[in-house]
Amino acid sequence: MNDSAACLSSPFDLSDQPTYLAWRERKLAEAPRQTTDLVVEVEDMAHLTGAEHAALLQRVRRCNMAIYQERRAAAGRDGKAAVQALGRALGLERLDANVLADEDGITPLAVHREGNRARYIPYTERPIAWHTDGYYNTTPGRAVRGIVLHCVSPAAAGGANRLMDHEILYIRLRDENPAHIATLMRSDAMTIPGNAEEGLERAATPGPVFFLDPAGNLSMRYTARARNVEWSEDPGVRAAAAAIRRLLNGPDELILEHRLQPGQGLVANNVLHTREPFTDDPASPRLLYRARFHDRIAGT
Numbered sequence: 001m002n003d004s005a006a007c008l009s010s011p012f013d014l015s016d017q018p019t020y021l022a023w024r025e026r027k028l029a030e031a032p033r034q035t036t037d038l039v040v041e042v043e044d045m046a047h048l049t050g051a052e053h054a055a056l057l058q059r060v061r062r063c064n065m066a067i068y069q070e071r072r073a074a075a076g077r078d079g080k081a082a083v084q085a086l087g088r089a090l091g092l093e094r095l096d097a098n099v100l101a102d103e104d105g106i107t108p109l110a111v112h113r114e115g116n117r118a119r120y121i122p123y124t125e126r127p128i129a130w131h132t133d134g135y136y137n138t139t140p141g142r143a144v145r146g147i148v149l150h151c152v153s154p155a156a157a158g159g160a161n162r163l164m165d166h167e168i169l170y171i172r173l174r175d176e177n178p179a180h181i182a183t184l185m186r187s188d189a190m191t192i193p194g195n196a197e198e199g200l201e202r203a204a205t206p207g208p209v210f211f212l213d214p215a216g217n218l219s220m221r222y223t224a225r226a227r228n229v230e231w232s233e234d235p236g237v238r239a240a241a242a243a244i245r246r247l248l249n250g251p252d253e254l255i256l257e258h259r260l261q262p263g264q265g266l267v268a269n270n271v272l273h274t275r276e277p278f279t280d281d282p283a284s285p286r287l288l289y290r291a292r293f294h295d296r297i298a299g300t
């Protein structure tokens, strides 16, 4: 969606059913049914060609995500710099600050068996339930809107991501009961208690689950981890939250699952995702680079 379209009509306007239905039909028709539909081979992620860039954007426009597969990374290449270059090419420039990220703002995700990071799930072998990144962030303009997750080396076993376009979840909920949508857009729908994740120092933050940015794009804040969220006592909110949990448990042909291979990475407009449990081999540890941005992928 672009700015001019947002001024005219919006599929996210509950009073505009024709616009919603036309958008819904196209979204469902274009939605990938298998992760191979998401994969774009690129020669060098730090220097995308015009055709590679267009192929990635085409997928992100369809379903808010794409997976690149590098044919070969140059020996000794700085992986984090390559992630940053790829992000920049996609309009992802403003990195989200995170106290456990390295100085460059990119977080290396590997198993930590001791130290500060070992206290947080991303640095363990444990599964991470359905969520969007940065769901705890409600400061306007600081929402996480774009993410890059680059795989340097996968786990010995497991560690796949389940993936669902948040706009597909919106469709499932609105089809079931449009009142769910109105409820989930309330500014007090859910409250994230203080200090729930990765050493961030902050106060409890209430906010909506679904919200629109100034250009009219749909964003979502969500976590299925019960201890990381306090849902409003309102019965409508409780019903909508239960519907989300049920829908994300599936089955749904539009929930995809993919295990990132070396040189592969996910680029996305912060879609819903999980991380499945895994077994790490300390002799060949799992390493992913995670970058979270306040920007949405440009042109999508």
Ligand SMILES: [Fe+2]
Binding pocket: 131, 132, 133, 273
């Ligand atoms: Fe995540």
